[in-house]
Amino acid sequence: MNDRTTGGDASRYGRRDALKLGGLTISAAALVAACGTDRTGDDTPGRVGYAPPITDPPDYSVDDAVLLRTASSLELTAIAVYEAILDTGALDDDLTTLVERLIENHQAIADEMGQLTESVGGVAWECTNEWYMDRTITPILEAVAGSDDPLRDILNTAVALENIAAATHQTLTIDLEDADASAATMAAATLESRHSAAIVAAARGPEGYVSPAITGGDIADRSRRPSVRVLDHQSLRVHRSERTRGRRSERGRRPPVVHPADTRTELLRLQRTRTHLLTPTSGTGRPGGA
Amino acid sequence: MTPKGHSPVDLDPAAPATTRRGLIGALGAAGLAGAAALSIARPASAAPTSPTEGDKELLRQAMQLELTAEALYREAIDAGLSDEAGELAAVFAENHVSYAAEIAGGAGFSANTRNEEIFEQLQSAFATSDTEAFAEAAVSLENTAVATHSELMAEYESSSARKMTASIIVVEARMATVLTDLGGLATSLDDIFEPTADALELTAGASS
Numbered sequence: 306m307n308d309r310t311t312g313g314d315a316s317r318y319g320r321r322d323a324l325k326l327g328g329l330t331i332s333a334a335a336l337v338a339a340c341g342t343d344r345t346g347d348d349t350p351g352r353v354g355y356a357p358p359i360t361d362p363p364d365y366s367v368d369d370a371v372l373l374r375t376a377s378s379l380e381l382t383a384i385a386v387y388e389a390i391l392d393t394g395a396l397d398d399d400l401t402t403l404v405e406r407l408i409e410n411h412q413a414i415a416d417e418m419g420q421l422t423e424s425v426g427g428v429a430w431e432c433t434n435e436w437y438m439d440r441t442i443t444p445i446l447e448a449v450a451g452s453d454d455p456l457r458d459i460l461n462t463a464v465a466l467e468n469i470a471a472a473t474h475q476t477l478t479i480d481l482e483d484a485d486a487s488a489a490t491m492a493a494a495t496l497e498s499r500h501s502a503a504i505v506a507a508a509r510g511p512e513g514y515v516s517p518a519i520t521g522g523d524i525a526d527r528s529r530r531p532s533v534r535v536l537d538h539q540s541l542r543v544h545r546s547e548r549t550r551g552r553r554s555e556r557g558r559r560p561p562v563v564h565p566a567d568t569r570t571e572l573l574r575l576q577r578t579r580t581h582l583l584t585p586t587s588g589t590g591r592p593g594g595a
Numbered sequence: 596m597t598p599k600g601h602s603p604v605d606l607d608p609a610a611p612a613t614t615r616r617g618l619i620g621a622l623g624a625a626g627l628a629g630a631a632a633l634s635i636a637r638p639a640s641a642a643p644t645s646p647t648e649g650d651k652e653l654l655r656q657a658m659q660l661e662l663t664a665e666a667l668y669r670e671a672i673d674a675g676l677s678d679e680a681g682e683l684a685a686v687f688a689e690n691h692v693s694y695a696a697e698i699a700g701g702a703g704f705s706a707n708t709r710n711e712e713i714f715e716q717l718q719s720a721f722a723t724s725d726t727e728a729f730a731e732a733a734v735s736l737e738n739t740a741v742a743t744h745s746e747l748m749a750e751y752e753s754s755s756a757r758k759m760t761a762s763i764i765v766v767e768a769r770m771a772t773v774l775t776d777l778g779g780l781a782t783s784l785d786d787i788f789e790p791t792a793d794a795l796e797l798t799a800g801a802s803s
Contacts, residue, residue, distance in 0.1 A: 472765075
């Protein structure tokens with residue numbers, strides 16, 4: 306009897322054995338599904354190999370307080386990023402003035418989101434979004450620190466951050482039940498869209514206005530800073546069917562046009578998993594908060 | 596001011612318009628009367644998906660505003676606006692006609708009419724080949740459009756109308772920022788982030 310047949314200790318099985326067992330499990334599950342209408346017991350899918358136990362997401366309803374607290378956390382995350390950017394000393398005076406104003410605006414939005422959170426019965430969130438910081442912001446800032454062109458990457462990061470914030474608020478304005486909160490998030494989406502545009506305009510001037518993709522030009526040059534544009538149909542397009550709308554040119558072609566930003570962002574897609582959402586009322590976001 | 600034809604749009608300037616900037620400001624000075632008061636705290640989850648009849652009346656005005664903007668940009672192109680400004684005018688015209696088509700498609704009518712009253716009032720301001728003059732007229736138009744759509748957001752009942760409008764607002768805000776930069780119009784960051792444009796009054800005469 307060799308190790309593979311002694312049973313008991315699964316570590317003695319090889320990958321081939323595991324695959325066989327996995328196939329058996331799947332086959333058995335299919336058989337049970339087909340024939341086991343009168344069977345009872347655990348009906349969860351079988352698992353193969355070693356894996357950490359599945360953790361159920363927190364069980365709470367995603368109400369206005371949750372959405373507003375998450376909105377606050379994103380605003381405060383933006384502030385943290387901009388403060389880190391200022392600390393690099395990479396910005397000239399004009400860009401420093403702009404970033405200081407962006408911080409001021411984001412703080413004002415965060416304050417408003419906090420007040421609205423309390424008005425709908427929640428507890429205002431007063432810190433960054435830890436989930437987003439850990440998984441996105443911190444790696445980005447580390448990459449920027451080691452970049453061959455930190456300023457380019459800083460500006461790209463800032464534009465992306467504003468676009469994400471604007472698109473998130475744009476979506477929240479539809480999802481929120483409270484009319485005041487909905488209006489406030491729409492205003493935030495509008496302001497943050499202006500932020501994004503202002504960053505690109507300040508950094509690139511006219512070259513950054515419109516992506517050449519919109520006018521049929523070449524978008525291959527990514528050496529300039531920042532590589533994003535104010536109007537970039539690829540990031541703003543909503544529906545594929547809109548891509549070729551517009552009047553035909555003299556050559557009979559329909560030019561691509563800039564489309565409304567209606568896309569749900571990465572953050573909002575993740576809303577389904579609740580990984581970045583905050584609980585309805587617990588904690589204040591302060592380090593060590595309950 | 597009396598609207599032409601059967602348009603339910605009333606534009607009541609609150610003060611005489613003496614400049615291009617003042618003209619649009621005057622157009623929108625009255626704002627959407629009572630829009631805030633009309634804002635209904637309806638549950639988002641209970642909102643109808645498709646535009647209601649009331650939505651369609653407002654969406655028609657929004658569509659006409661978009662086609663008016665398109666026509667105004669084409670006035671500038673026809674007047675000889677060139678280089679970066681001319682390219683922007685062409686792109687922005689296409690954007691506005693696209694938004695009109697999107698609105699019309701969502702509401703179930705054709706995007707085939709503009710607001711003649713707004714067009715006639717702004718036509719001369721846009722009929723210029725001067726970049727700064729064009730930018731001044733256009734940034735005012737875009738910010739007015741943003742303010743108008745934002746006011747309408749509070750009145751729409753359906754989620755589709757709200758989604759569509761929100762998606763237009765954020766791009767028109769970007770367009771306004773670009774135009775401000777193009778014309779060198781900002782004396783401070785307030786001019787970019789806190790524009791003073793008011794919403795057009797699109798409610799008077801609207802039928803249900």
